[in-house]
Amino acid sequence: MNDRIGVGIRQNTWLQAWAQRSQTQKYIFLLIAIVPAFGGYLLFTLYPNLVSVYYSLLNWDGISTPKFVGFENYINLLQDRYVWRALSHNAVLMIFVPALVILFSLLLAYLLTNKSYKGVGVLKVLFFFPNVLSSVVIALLWAFIYDGSFGLLNSLLRLVGIEIGDFYWIGNTDTALWAIIPPSVWGGVGLYVVIFSNAMITIPKSLYESAILEGANHMTRLFKITIPLIMPIIRVSVLFLTLGALKGFENVLVLTNGGPAGSTDVIGLYMFNLAFGKEFHNYGYASAIGMFLFVFLVIVKLVTDKLFANRSSEY
Amino acid sequence: MAERRTAVDFIWWGILIAFSITILFPIMWILYESLKTNREFFQDVWSLPEVWMWSNYVKAWDKFHVGSAALNTAYYVGLSLIISVSLTTMNAYALTRITFKGRKLIWGIIMLSLFLPGLTALIPQYVLMRELNLTNSLTGLIILDSFGESAFYLMLLGGFMQSLPKELEESGFMDGASLYRVFLQIIVPLALPGIVTVAIFKFLELYNNFLGPFIYLSDQSKYTMAVNMYHANSMMQYSADWVTLFAGVMITLAPSVVFYMLFQRSIMEGATLGAVKG
Numbered sequence: 001m002n003d004r005i006g007v008g009i010r011q012n013t014w015l016q017a018w019a020q021r022s023q024t025q026k027y028i029f030l031l032i033a034i035v036p037a038f039g040g041y042l043l044f045t046l047y048p049n050l051v052s053v054y055y056s057l058l059n060w061d062g063i064s065t066p067k068f069v070g071f072e073n074y075i076n077l078l079q080d081r082y083v084w085r086a087l088s089h090n091a092v093l094m095i096f097v098p099a100l101v102i103l104f105s106l107l108l109a110y111l112l113t114n115k116s117y118k119g120v121g122v123l124k125v126l127f128f129f130p131n132v133l134s135s136v137v138i139a140l141l142w143a144f145i146y147d148g149s150f151g152l153l154n155s156l157l158r159l160v161g162i163e164i165g166d167f168y169w170i171g172n173t174d175t176a177l178w179a180i181i182p183p184s185v186w187g188g189v190g191l192y193v194v195i196f197s198n199a200m201i202t203i204p205k206s207l208y209e210s211a212i213l214e215g216a217n218h219m220t221r222l223f224k225i226t227i228p229l230i231m232p233i234i235r236v237s238v239l240f241l242t243l244g245a246l247k248g249f250e251n252v253l254v255l256t257n258g259g260p261a262g263s264t265d266v267i268g269l270y271m272f273n274l275a276f277g278k279e280f281h282n283y284g285y286a287s288a289i290g291m292f293l294f295v296f297l298v299i300v301k302l303v304t305d306k307l308f309a310n311r312s313s314e315y
Numbered sequence: 316m317a318e319r320r321t322a323v324d325f326i327w328w329g330i331l332i333a334f335s336i337t338i339l340f341p342i343m344w345i346l347y348e349s350l351k352t353n354r355e356f357f358q359d360v361w362s363l364p365e366v367w368m369w370s371n372y373v374k375a376w377d378k379f380h381v382g383s384a385a386l387n388t389a390y391y392v393g394l395s396l397i398i399s400v401s402l403t404t405m406n407a408y409a410l411t412r413i414t415f416k417g418r419k420l421i422w423g424i425i426m427l428s429l430f431l432p433g434l435t436a437l438i439p440q441y442v443l444m445r446e447l448n449l450t451n452s453l454t455g456l457i458i459l460d461s462f463g464e465s466a467f468y469l470m471l472l473g474g475f476m477q478s479l480p481k482e483l484e485e486s487g488f489m490d491g492a493s494l495y496r497v498f499l500q501i502i503v504p505l506a507l508p509g510i511v512t513v514a515i516f517k518f519l520e521l522y523n524n525f526l527g528p529f530i531y532l533s534d535q536s537k538y539t540m541a542v543n544m545y546h547a548n549s550m551m552q553y554s555a556d557w558v559t560l561f562a563g564v565m566i567t568l569a570p571s572v573v574f575y576m577l578f579q580r581s582i583m584e585g586a587t588l589g590a591v592k593g
Contacts, residue, residue, distance in 0.1 A: 040462025
């Protein structure tokens with residue numbers, strides 16, 4: 001009897017010690033696992049995001065003493081024609097980049113999945129390739145393509161007998177904005193080809209077979225079967241691309257830095273140059289533009305959601 | 316159901332081929348021109364070079380200080396990759412498999428990052444880094460890019476870890492193994508495919524990172540590959556040395572090509588994860 005109690009006590013203390021030890025281990029592990037990463041997140045992500053609201057109420061060049069100006073920056077930006085000019089450039093990109101990317105990738109993905117061509121795998125790998133390149137490399141490649149004297153585009157045009165002289169595609173205010181579109185399409189299509197063809201593979205073959213029996217051609221099948229069935233994924237993709245065209249500016253920064261004469265300036269770049277550009281800095285005004293852009297992003301998201309309402313079909 | 320090949324089929328086939336050429340041709344063209352002399356390039360962009368100028372690559376390496384940029388990139392990418400992937404792995408384990416007070420709160424605060432403006436944070440972040448004396452420093456950039464939480468990677472790895480059976484850990488604890496042992500010898504090996512996916516994407520993110528190095532690094536001796544090539548191109552206005560610049564761009568592009576060839580399958584699978592989840 002005594003013996004058994006003794007064993008029980010011994011077991012109990014052993015269990016307690018074990019529990020204590022594992023408790024200590026747990027807290028040390030949590031300390032190592034969470035504190036550095038979460039602390040870094042609080043310091044380098046959350047704090048700057050929150051404090052940028054306050055920055056937007058300042059008049060500050062980043063060096064001298066900041067001056068609190070209330071909503072003055074917001075009032076100024078509504079009257080700043082450079083803001084609206086930049087947004088109009090964004091609007092062009094937001095219409096053409098998503099439209100072209102979706103169009104090309106739907107067509108290519110359909111061809112890759114529904115026509116049993118040889119080498120489909122290789123083509124997908126090839127199409128996707130630009131997605132692993134940095135924006136600098138893509139922009140530089142296209143700067144070489146667009147060069148007036150020695151660029152690939154003009155050389156090709158000369159080769160087929162079209163002589164347009166030394167036309168600088170990104171040095172001309174009429175063409176520069178349009179020249180921003182092809183690099184974005186070139187760099188983006190591959191990802192959506194892979195996404196769409198992965199979705200298309202899941203559509204049962206029997207659906208197409210009965211359509212073929214009823215004499216539906218490829219176009220009918222694409223528009224009546226394939227697209228409706230993968231509509232949820234198209235919707236998400238449109239949203240991604242539209243938001244990307246609104247907030248992205250790295251490619252423009254490298255390709256033209258907004259020039260010539262501001263003809264390719266986009267809102268993100270305008271803000272970025274106000275904060276980090278070569279000319280004068282205004283951290284407060286730049287932050288206000290950033291906040292304004294954020295509100296715009298939310299609006300675009302809501303509008304895109306409405307325009308492409310969830311009309312998914314099921315089989 | 317086999318369909319007959321028709322003339323229309325060739326048109327569709329042609330579209331696929333045309334698009335492949337569009338992807339490949341600009342890169343091939345730069346490679347081709349990078350092997351000529353400047354004189355040959357200026358005279359006729361299509362002409363074959365008399366001698367294949369592999370020496371352009373040696374020249375680009377010296378002229379653009381690619382050696383130091385490569386070392387800087389290796390230091391920045393390597394260290395950031397090790398720190399951030401280890402932290403993400405431990406974090407994912409702690410937040411999905413260990414119960415502790417405040418876990419839900421921490422998870423919620425991390426998920427908040429999905430709804431932040433982001434772009435505006437660049438400015439206060441810069442001011443903060445300046446106050447911490449971490450600007451114009453690769454180590455500063457490493458700290459900025461490795462200590463943090465990525466909601467996306469956490470969800471990816473956390474999901475992976477949640478799918479592992481609980482009994483595995485329990486049997487480990489029964490055998491008297493410590494939490495660290497269980498984590499390192501049971502969890503990490505089982506979650507390895509997920510960890511590798513995160514590492515691959517983190518690598519691409521870091522190697523291709525332009526904005527961070529562009530904002531924070533002002534000395535040429537500290538440039539990483541991407542930002543180095545950007546500045547090299549800006550300097551080109553003052554010297555018409557095209558072929559060397561082409562060689563420089565090809566050198567910057569080469570690691571991406573090799574990396575893509577090695578991990579092509581994982582990259583393509585992983586890239587679609589993000590979009591499907593939205």
